[in-house]
Amino acid sequence: MSAPFVGRQEAYDAIVVGSGITGGWAAKELTEAGLRTLVLEAGPMIVPERDYVEHVPPYRMPYRGWNDRKALDADQPIQKECYACDEMGRKFFVNDRENPYTTDPDKPFLWIRGRQVGGRSIMWARQSYRLSDLDFEANARDGIGVDWPIRYADLAPWYDRVEAFIGVSGQAEGLPQLPDGDFLPPMDMTCVEAAVRDRIARRFGETRRMTIGRTAVLTRDHNGRKACHYCGPCHRGCSTKSYFSSLNATLPAAEATGLMTLRPDSVVHSVIWDSDKGRVTGVRVIDRESHEALEFFGHVVFLGASALESSRILLNSKSADFPDGLGNSSGVLGRYLMDHTMSTGAKATFKGWEAHGYTGERPNGVYIPRFRNVTEPSPDFIRGYGYQGWSSRKGWSRGLDMPGFGADFKRQMTEPGVWEFELGAFGECLPREDNYIELDAEQTDAWGIPALKIHCTWSDNERIMMQDGAERGAEMLEVGGGTDIELLTDLTAPGLTIHEMGTTRMGRDPTTSVLNGFNQAWDAPNLFVIDGGAMASSACQNPSLTYMALTSRACAYAVEARNRGEL
Amino acid sequence: MRRRRALRILGAAGAAPLIAPGWSVSDLLSLGLDVRREGSPASGAALEALNAEQARAFTALSDVIIPETATPSASAVGVTEFVDTLLTGWLSEDERDWFLAGIDTIDPLSQRAYQAAFADCAPESQVAIVAALDAELDRLRNDPDSDETRNFFYDVKRFTLAGYFTSEAGLQSLGYRIVPGAFEGCVVLDQYGVGGRR
Structure with a gap:
């Protein structure tokens, strides 16, 4: 850095880095506990009334939802790999030219990012599942990675607290591997889904069960937010705030306390370490627009910038005491990067339901909780996968795969086509030391901050597991009555599931982990990392709900410690 | 601090775009963040890529595929203008040239068969030509050694x-509503073919 950082005199009670799913929760919990809190967000302000675009119909867009291909190729060649980076919603994804990173030549990693107030909670897919002791005990049982320092009983009250605020719709199933919450009413299954569910239950008894997805979308009014109106494209925003995002719920709650200062356009460069005090004192920031270098001070710092960004900030926080980065005295900072495997499974068509359809666009699918190495052991791999699934009737695009034109063809295209049903496995990824990130000595982002080199591959366990996921998926669709069954066996590159995690893992031992069981850095008592970096294993469930519960718990711990004068 | 380097994307899209010298951050941001809301041009808007003959030929072709019935035809809802927008800003130069070259084969085809430009042919002659094009497309579709998407x-x-x-109008014919208000998962359609995704 050539520019000197200009310090701000004011010291906050707390600084939160990131305004997404975990930063928003920290902002709410800390301000509601009476702490004057500064929230720093790298990207611009998002104003729902101005920026949400979920109701923009295709005919209002030049390319009718087919995307601005040339702009995507030029500015978002990585981000465009995510379905949600579409013609209407691509403003919620970063510009890849401003935010470069590299990978090994034959090892792609797709880093999908949203830098704005609300972060990726604006575009997340909202599936919300609890982890269980099957997951928290897995590393200890298998002798892989480090043992989680917590168990389900430690986190259960915080899952309760988070779900009560955000609102999760779903169906209680009483399964030990997928603990229930206090759900809002479940969404409907389609006729075909319900029929397949019943046939799977008849054939596989208690071991495989299809349930409706558990999703952070309101099925009735909740905490001042309106019930869903089923328009469909949640990833473009939600004017009625019916799905949970920090922008829709936690940030307004923090704002209401009068104790939050939200500063957008604040790209955090590093955390400031005070060697004499043995504490962190604040953060260094580059203003996104002016490129001014600034310092902000606070008594406690929470990093919730996403696993890779928070790890990058810490790796860049070098001092005489921590030459390899703050929080890295163990040497594991940036290592054990995980994502969930995705995109293998099966699809089929279903006949006999031509007279049936559905109304509206359900922002949710069905879910089959993990059964592999729960009730059905596998000799070939450890851990397991769950399925997300969805059925629908084909639309007019089927006209491209068939002959026809003219009045009759036109009428036919306005009718719903054949029923299709797809099951997609989401698999657990093992924590491996050789999946890691490091700072690039050469390349920087548009703000002069060192870019990342990302080294990440799937292991054989994931590949073998996901082949099994495809085969068992096909088996269930066949049992369910499907025909024309197609196996989907191509794994997408790591990163694209957008569940990257594990690079600041929590553990029981300061020599093998970055954080303790309260997300508190072993190296600095007043530094917490609250995003997915804390995960010691990935489980196979969508992780955001767990990140939020961990954040809520970490904040309560920090507030109590502060009140006791220990922080 | 504003140093910029090549962004290498390996294994993703295979592209290696460079950050062009002289770009400001605000330029990059406006490209990255701008959502255009002006909409597609309406029927009758000025065309940029299609010349008059090409536009007449394409318009007539699209109206044979989607003719006017109780609902409007393709050209009446602006399909020709939409295709012109694709040709101008969406297709690569190669793709555009290839598409226009295909359009340019239509009038010579109809001249040989019916001694008239395609748009001037009698409806049954237009249908005969489109039927032949569609039959050829279907033949390629069913030929494992061919890629029908490479057919014009x-x-x-x-x-x-x-x-x-x-x-x-097209979305209305599908029963599309921007705000459906409810999701009912399993309904008997009031008459087969209507409102599967309303």
Whole structure:
């Protein structure tokens, strides 16, 4: 850095880095506990009334939802790999030219990012599942990675607290591997889904069960937010705030306390370490627009910038005491990067339901909780996968795969086509030391901050597991009555599931982990990392709900410690 | 601090775009963040890529694929203008040239068969020509050694269907509502064929 950082005199009670799913929760919990809190967000302000675009119909867009291909190729060649980076919603994804990173030549990693107030909670897919002791005990049982320092009983009250605020719709199933919450009413299954569910239950008894997805979308009014109106494209925003995002719920709650200062356009460069005090004192920031270098001070710092960004900030926080980065005295900072495997499974068509359809666009699918190495052991791999699934009737695009034109063809295209049903496995990824990130000595982002080199591959366990996921998926669709069954066996590159995690893992031992069981850095008592970096294993469930519960718990711990004068 | 380097994307899209010298951050941001809301041009808007003959030929082709019935035809909802927008800003130069070259084969075809430009042919002659194009497309579709998407008529049909069914009238014919208000998962359609995705 050539520019000197200009310090701000004011010291906050707390600084939160990131305004997404975990930063928003920290902002709410800390301000509601009476702490004057500064929230720093790298990207611009998002104003729902101005920026949400979920109701923009295709005919209002030049390319009718087919995307601005040339702009995507030029500015978002990585981000465009995510379905949600579409013609209407691509403003919620970063510009890849401003935010470069590299990978090994034959090892792609797709880093999908949203830098704005609300972060990726604006575009997340909202599936919300609890982890269980099957997951928290897995590393200890298998002798892989480090043992989680917590168990389900430690986190259960915080899952309760988070779900009560955000609102999760779903169906209680009483399964030990997928603990229930206090759900809002479940969404409907389609006729075909319900029929397949019943046939799977008849054939596989208690071991495989299809349930409706558990999703952070309101099925009735909740905490001042309106019930869903089923328009469909949640990833473009939600004017009625019916799905949970920090922008829709936690940030307004923090704002209401009068104790939050939200500063957008604040790209955090590093955390400031005070060697004499043995504490962190604040953060260094580059203003996104002016490129001014600034310092902000606070008594406690929470990093919730996403696993890779928070790890990058810490790796860049070098001092005489921590030459390899703050929080890295163990040497594991940036290592054990995980994502969930995705995109293998099966699809089929279903006949006999031509007279049936559905109304509206359900922002949710069905879910089959993990059964592999729960009730059905596998000799070939450890851990397991769950399925997300969805059925629908084909639309007019089927006209491209068939002959026809003219009045009759036109009428036919306005009718719903054949029923299709797809099951997609989401698999657990093992924590491996050789999946890691490091700072690039050469390349920087548009703000002069060192870019990342990302080294990440799937292991054989994931590949073998996901082949099994495809085969068992096909088996269930066949049992369910499907025909024309197609196996989907191509794994997408790591990163694209957008569940990257594990690079600041929590553990029981300061020599093998970055954080303790309260997300508190072993190296600095007043530094917490609250995003997915804390995960010691990935489980196979969508992780955001767990990140939020961990954040809520970490904040309560920090507030109590502060009140006791220990922080 | 503003140093910028090549962004290498390996294994993703295979592209290696460079950050062009002289770009400001605000330029990059406006490209990255701008969502254009002006909408597609309406029927009758000025064309940029299609010349008059090409526009007449394509318009007539698209109206044979999606003719006027109780609901409007392809051209009445602006499909020709949509395709012109694709040709101008969406297709690569190669793709555009290839599409226009395909359009340029239509009038010579109809001249040979019926001694008239395609748009001037009698309806039954137009139907006969489109039937032949569609039959050839179907032959390629069923030939494991061929890629039917490389056939010019595939794009004619693709752009016509997409332009029509993403137009306001086209979406209405599908029962589309921006705000459905409810999700009912399992309903008996009031009459087969209507409102599967209303």
